[in-house]
Amino acid sequence: DQQVKQNSPSLSVQEGRISILNCDYTNSMFDYFLWYKKYPAEGPTFLISISSIKDKNEDGRFTVFLNKSAKHLSLHIVPSQPGDSAVYFCAAPTVSGSARQLTFGSGTQLTVLP
């Protein structure tokens, strides 16, 4: 059972326009969410996070929105740039005793067209 789902494997956007990447989750116990970005032949890098006590977190061109009632979050990139072309993963942490894990979605390949 996938607890974190990214239903769009790919997304293409024109340079300068908005990119919207979506993520759904099933576990209502998740209280933090993270977005990672991954370029080919590199490891994923942390991009932005949001706490469940907020509904929005903004960092420059990147904004993450959280809708807890719908168990849905989205990452907005405005304006999109060719350098944003990468795979984006959403993730949620689980903390239980000594266990500390992140559960990742399957990723969305974003292509920003010049």
Add this chain to the structure above:
Amino acid sequence: DAGITQSPRHKVTETGTPVTLRCHQTENHRYMYWYRQDPGHGLRLIHYSYGVKDTDKGEVSDGYSVSRSKTEDFLLTLESATSSQTSVYFCAISDFRGAPYEQYFGPGTRLTVT
């Protein structure tokens, strides 16, 4: 960037042979993780460690074993490699002292089992 290295970066091996991948960190983080990345599956946790000699299984642990004899090193062993273990393997570290529970990833090891 967090000090994480993985070795080897690329490996081709034959079915049935043992393979060991190494992850080395210089950050003194308590938690270390091994993931595999496959198309359509995102990042799936194989095993993780929450201290020296303390390890636990992840989502896809069958066919893999790990060892952590020092804080800085986390080894992943494929006892008898199979073609289904062809993948890109990522090591990650975290101190998990607080939200958002970010993990830092190494550059990855591309393993091909023929």
